[in-house]
Amino acid sequence: MTLLSIAIPSYNAQEYLHYCVGSLVVGGDQVEILIINDGSSDRTQEIAEELAAKYANVRAIYQENKGHGGAVNTGIREAKGRYFKVVDSDDWVDTRAYLKILETLANLDSQGQTVDAFISNFVYEKEGQSRKKSMNYQNVLPTDRVFTWDDVGAFSKGQYMMMHSLIYRTELLREVGLVLPEHTFYVDNIFVFTPLQAVETMYYLPVDFYRYFIGRNDQSVNESVMIKRIDQQLKVNRILVDSLDLDAITQPDLRSYLLNHVEITTIISCALLNRGGTAEHMLKKQELWQYIQEQNPALFKIVRSGLLGQLTNLYGYPGRKISNAVYKIAKSIYGFN
Known part of the structure; x- marks a missing residue:
């Protein structure tokens, strides 16, 4: 069984897709990468097909436009991996942290252990700022071991988990019946919030894995x-x-x-x-x-x-x-x- 499925919701992503996928393919055959072209009008589909032809662990999926939530829904439905991660097309991941996460998930798998949620840090890659802010959880989550909510400390007001922090067990997402609203922005809140209520076991690796690009004038969080x-x-x-x-x-x-x-x-x-x-x-x-x-x-x-x-x-x-x-x-x- 594939270890990790990574869904990349992509809408008019021709400027970013190569860099995003390039940071992910190093996972090799442990990982499947699902480029979900959400009805783009630019070269996104052409680029996705080129990448799928070049890399054996990449699949190009086209759908009529359904919005970010609709693309994530497709990713959950198509995923074959034990775990599921979303990486937006204009973001990327740190290679060393990525390989460490895959090694840790593989070790858990070899020991016959699965966790409902795997947590890591993310970094705000804010345009024009040389100092990058990392969202980490070392003061509230145990590190390098499986734990439950009984082991979790108190989160501060400015400390929270986002889609960028989380890798979920794929079957958990299906068990809770997670279906995100289509044609709606900001559904990453639901992606975090709804499955988390069913999470019992977790693992936190304190590495700066996900690089969250922020600062474009047309970005949804502008x-x-x-x-x-x-x-x-x-x-x-x-x-x-x-x-x-x-x-x-x-x-x-x-x-x-x-x-x-x-x-x-x-x-x-x-x-x-x-x-x-x-x-x-x-x-x-x-x-x-x-x-x-x-x-x-x-x-x-x-x-x-x-x-x-x-x-x-x-x-x-x-x-x-x-x-x-x-x-x-x-x-x-x-x-x-």
Whole structure:
């Protein structure tokens, strides 16, 4: 059985695809690389087919445009590997860290062990910045051994797992029935959040593996782009609210992490709406809080009464000034553009 499947959702990715795939093919026959061309109008399909012809562990898959979530869904459906990873087409991985991860997964496999989630660090490769920020978890996760939620420490507000951090056991994704919304940005939050609730065993290797390229003006995490697409951010935010049943989660460390994740997502939503600043944006913020209160009262009480929840809901012009200052701090902590 193939050890690892890597899905590369690709939309008009001709400028990046060679570099991304080039960083992955060194995994050899332990890895299958699925280039999922999501209805591109440029040379993405041609390049994908060239790469598939050149490398035995690369497959080119074409689909009509379904968005990032739809491409990830295809990757999960097509994957033949024991584990599953998503690498966006404009990102890449560090070779030494990659080979160390494959060695560790192979060792676990040879010992008859599997884990539900394999975690590593990711690095913000922010354009124009020479100093790169690494998101690591050494203060909260045990290293170099299999562990459970009982062994996990407390995550700080600026410390969270993203799609870039995680490799999931493929069958776990299928068991939980993970299907991401199509034609929707920011679904990586769901990819992290939903399967994590079923994760029991984990392994953390503290290497800077994933290189997350950030800084393009047209990127989905660019502030102005996020404000234009705020309805998609709010859609994802509501899905997280709906999927969190606090009463059903008995493991306190898992409960704490999931609460932290929803809080971060909600605060970003509110901060972006404040940055938008129009009456329509303010109404949408009010509707978001009302939705959380109605659908998940326990969650509402926790998030709304927190410091960040209060600061992003101050009224009037002075309140928005303070909220925007909080947003700038959040940007520097959370790393989005």
